[in-house]
Amino acid sequence: MPRVLGRNTEPDDGPLGKIYTLAEAAEYLRTTKSAVSRIARRTGHCSIFGSRTMRFSESDLLALWDACRVTPTTPRERLPPRRSEEETHRRALELLARPRKPKG
Numbered sequence: 001m002p003r004v005l006g007r008n009t010e011p012d013d014g015p016l017g018k019i020y021t022l023a024e025a026a027e028y029l030r031t032t033k034s035a036v037s038r039i040a041r042r043t044g045h046c047s048i049f050g051s052r053t054m055r056f057s058e059s060d061l062l063a064l065w066d067a068c069r070v071t072p073t074t075p076r077e078r079l080p081p082r083r084s085e086e087e088t089h090r091r092a093l094e095l096l097a098r099p100r101k102p103k104g
Helices: 022-029 033-043 058-067 085-097
Strands: 047-049 053-056
Touching (some): 022 033, 022 053, 022 058, 033 053
Antiparallel strands (some): 047 053
């Protein structure tokens, strides 16, 4: 059974929970190592040991996931109706005045 972040399905490795390497984090998030590295460095949700070794806690991975969420766009302004209300009303009356076609 796959492990779910934030759920205590197995003993923690310490107060931070499980610690992930860059490759493990990329596999868990189903993306590339370079994408995880770039987002982690940009948002600051990682720990770097030495000059290149990156490690991620469970909370780091959740924060990266939230950082990648798409913000909702505002709805576009609607175009004004093509016909005026008067014209629409007149056209509706014309359609109602026509004799109906027999069903058949």
